[in-house]
Amino acid sequence: RMLEGYGLKREHLKRAKEKGVSLVVTVDCGISDIDEVEEATSYGLDVIVTDHHTVKGDIPPAHAVLNPKRPDCSYPMRDLAGVGVVFVLVCVLRRMMRERGLFRGKSEPNLLRYLDLVAIGTVADIVPLLGDNRIYVRYGLEEIRRNPRPGVSALLDVAGVRREYFDEVDIGFRLGPRLNAAGRMGNSFLSSLILVEESPLRAMEMARLLAEQNTERQSVEGAILREAERALERIELEDRRTIVLWQEGWHPGVIGIVASRILERYGRPTIIFSLEGAEARGSARSLPGVNIMELLKRCERWIETYGGHAQAAGLVVRRSNLESFARALEEEARGIVRGEDLEREICIDGEVTLDELTERFFSEVSLLAPFGEGNQEPLFLARGAKIVNYEKKRNYTSFRVSQNGVVQDVISSFLPDGISAGDRVDILFSPRESGRGRGKLFLRDLTPS
Numbered sequence: 001r002m003l004e005g006y007g008l009k010r011e012h013l014k015r016a017k018e019k020g021v022s023l024v025v026t027v028d029c030g031i032s033d034i035d036e037v038e039e040a041t042s043y044g045l046d047v048i049v050t051d052h053h054t055v056k057g058d059i060p061p062a063h064a065v066l067n068p069k070r071p072d073c074s075y076p077m078r079d080l081a082g083v084g085v086v087f088v089l090v091c092v093l094r095r096m097m098r099e100r101g102l103f104r105g106k107s108e109p110n111l112l113r114y115l116d117l118v119a120i121g122t123v124a125d126i127v128p129l130l131g132d133n134r135i136y137v138r139y140g141l142e143e144i145r146r147n148p149r150p151g152v153s154a155l156l157d158v159a160g161v162r163r164e165y166f167d168e169v170d171i172g173f174r175l176g177p178r179l180n181a182a183g184r185m186g187n188s189f190l191s192s193l194i195l196v197e198e199s200p201l202r203a204m205e206m207a208r209l210l211a212e213q214n215t216e217r218q219s220v221e222g223a224i225l226r227e228a229e230r231a232l233e234r235i236e237l238e239d240r241r242t243i244v245l246w247q248e249g250w251h252p253g254v255i256g257i258v259a260s261r262i263l264e265r266y267g268r269p270t271i272i273f274s275l276e277g278a279e280a281r282g283s284a285r286s287l288p289g290v291n292i293m294e295l296l297k298r299c300e301r302w303i304e305t306y307g308g309h310a311q312a313a314g315l316v317v318r319r320s321n322l323e324s325f326a327r328a329l330e331e332e333a334r335g336i337v338r339g340e341d342l343e344r345e346i347c348i349d350g351e352v353t354l355d356e357l358t359e360r361f362f363s364e365v366s367l368l369a370p371f372g373e374g375n376q377e378p379l380f381l382a383r384g385a386k387i388v389n390y391e392k393k394r395n396y397t398s399f400r401v402s403q404n405g406v407v408q409d410v411i412s413s414f415l416p417d418g419i420s421a422g423d424r425v426d427i428l429f430s431p432r433e434s435g436r437g438r439g440k441l442f443l444r445d446l447t448p449s
Contacts, residue, residue, distance in 0.1 A: 006307070006314060008033040013040040026050055028082030031067050032307045034060045050085045052127075053307055054293050077132040079374075083121030084136060087114070115140035116152060117195060123168050124176035126312075128374025137168055137370045151194035154207035155179070165434070168370040178207070181214035184253030221254045225261050228272065237266060241333035241342070242295075244326040246273035246280055256283035256312070263287070267342050269295065269333065271315070273322065279304070280322055284313040290337050298332040299325060346445065348428065349378040354385065354403040357431060362439030365431050377430035377442075384449045387423050401427065401441075409434075412443035424449040 007029045013036060016024060023046045030037065030049035037047050037060035047062040052069060059065050066085055068078045080088070091111060097103060119140020122133050129137055144152055145163050152175070156163055159174040182190040190213075194206040228245050237243070243262055250258075252274040259272040263285045269292055273280040286292035291310040296303060302325035306315035317325050371377040388407060390399030397412045410429065419425065426449050429441040 008036040008040075010036055010039060013045060014043075017043055017045055022046060023048070027086055028052065030060060030062070031055055031065070031069075032305075034058055036060075037062045050082070050089055052080055052082050052085050054309060056293075056297070056307070079128045079130070080132060081122040081125035081127045083118050083125070084127075084133060087111070087118045087136065088132075090114075112139065112143065116143040116149065119144070119168075120152075120171055120175060120179070123171040123370075123372055124180070126373050129168070129370050129372040130374045134370065134375065137372075141167060141370065149195070150200045150203040151197045151206065154194070154200065154203040155210070157204070158207040158211045168372055169432075172372070177217075178210045178214045181210055181217045184217050184251075184257075185213045185220075186253075217254055217257075220251050221257050221261075224250050224254060224258050224272075228258060228262060232262075232266070237268070240330065241268060241337040242326075242330050243268050243270040244273070244322075244329060245271075246275055246282075246322055248275045250274045252276070252281050255281075256285070256314075259283045259285040267344055269337065271329070273317070275319060278319050280317045280319050282315045282317060284308070284315060286311045287337075287342075290333075295329060295332055295336065299328045302328055346428065347379065348381050351381045351383070354382055354401070354406040354408050357406075357408060357439065357441075359439075362431055362433045366433045377432070379428060379430055379444060381426065381428055383426045384424050385427055387419065387421050387425060389421050401425070408441055410441045410443050412446075414443075419446070419448075 008026060013024065017040075022044070024040065025048045026033075027050055029051055030047070031051040031053050037049065040047050041061055041063075047060070049060055049062045049065040049067070051065075051067045053067075055067060055069050055071065059070065066089055067073065068075045068080050068085065075088075077084075094109060094111065098108065115136055117140075119137045122137050122140075123129070127133055144156075145166055148156065148163060153163070155175050155178055156166065156170075159170070159178065161170050161174055179191045179194075182188050190206055190210060194203055194210065197203040197206060227247060227250075231245055231247070232243070235243075243266060245262075250272070255272040255274050259270045262270045262272070267287065269284070269286040269290055271282045271284040273282040284292045284296070286295075288311065292313050293306075293308060293310055296306045296313060296315060300306075302317060302321045304316040304318060306313055308314055365378060368375070368378065382401075382403065385401035385403045385408075388400040388402050390397055397414065399410050399412070400407055401410055402408070410427065426447050427441070427443060428445040429443050431439050432442055434440045
């Protein structure tokens with residue numbers, strides 16, 4: 001990520017050919033690398049592309065191109081993650097090998113055993129948890145709870161997660177960031193190694209190192225976010241449709257996360273650039289309903305390369321073209337992004353009282369899991385709850401609320417200033433089973449009653 005960016009590189013393909021490689025299978029990339037595939041094919045390499053990114057134009061001239069977003073692809077699930085595309089390929093390979101009798105007298109590979117990796121990759125890639133993706137994640141979570149591989153078990157231990165309560169939220173906030181940290185801060189090889197490591201002792205050493213790199217990533221991310229927000233103080237955002245920021249020294253490995261934070265806070269399609277010599281490498285994040293790839297396509301004259309999804313993309317722009325690109329993006333966005341797209345709206349699934357939150361209630365809500373993109377956790381409103389007490393911990397706030405004689409535990413990443421024990425509040429929350437016979441409420445918003 002740091003030195004080479006994304007996608008197929010000519011030098012890697014040449015090196016593979018020199019080492020006697022005859023087949024290259026891409027994972028989560030290749031759909032935009034037409035010239036690279038063409039060159040590799042010219043000197044005798046077979047290339048199979050597996051990808052799930054948006055197809056911008058022509059299909060690479062590879063031996064095969066597996067991408068559910070191909071216009072001519074009839075596969076019913078268009079939103080597979082990169083790891084999901086690979087899993088489908090492996091399933092079909094197993095079937096073909098069975099039909100050709102290649103497993104006679106041998107045990108067939110148990111692909112269910114690999115659904116833990118498919119689940120982690122699917123949740124971390126933030127694809128809709130519907131259809132095939134939902135099935136992969138549900139059974140992958142069961143595999144992790146029942147029999148985690150040494151690397152996953154070590155990551156859970158270091159993150160302080162009990163495997164019997166492990167869920168998709170833990171992938172998004174505990175495992176995913178740790179596995180991503182190595183690539184963001186330097187070399188992603190460690191994240192690959194830990195997932196195939198068979199020694200629990202070595203896996204634990206790797207998990208601790210990944211945790212250290214994740215802590216470093218959080219520190220760097222926080223510093224860039226503060227600098228970005230200071231820069232935004234000098235910009236009149238009210239009439240703007242987009243946010244584009246750049247600065248020398250911003251770490252290219254974390255600018256995507258910073259773009260996500262800015263998007264969450266200011267509600268505008270955001271691109272953050274890291275300046276490196278004559279080039280600026282950027283990460284873009286967008287709102288639901290605003291296709292960032294469509295916006296970038298309209299500004300192609302100012303862009304060297306780009307690729308990604310409707311809500312997230314990467315791009316390279318020459319430093320000398322940054323001002324022109326930012327102006328063009330804002331101008332194009334005014335024709336696409338409506339004022340109402342920028343307005344924050346919270347859709348509440350129902351209003352409840354705390355005495356309705358029975359064990360059966362939590363159990364039935366959990367049947368809708370796994371939750372995530374495309375299948376959000378249900379959101380409920382309880383009015384007039386009284387804050388009994390609260391305790392601020394390192395990464396979250398834990399407090400209790402009472403209503404109609406019922407006391408309920410609440411977990412939150414925030415507690416607004418000026419709120420204290422004894423206050424009456426309206427709380428917006430998602431209910432979640434805690435596995436101990438009672439549930440917890442995860443706070444989404446709070447206001448004085």
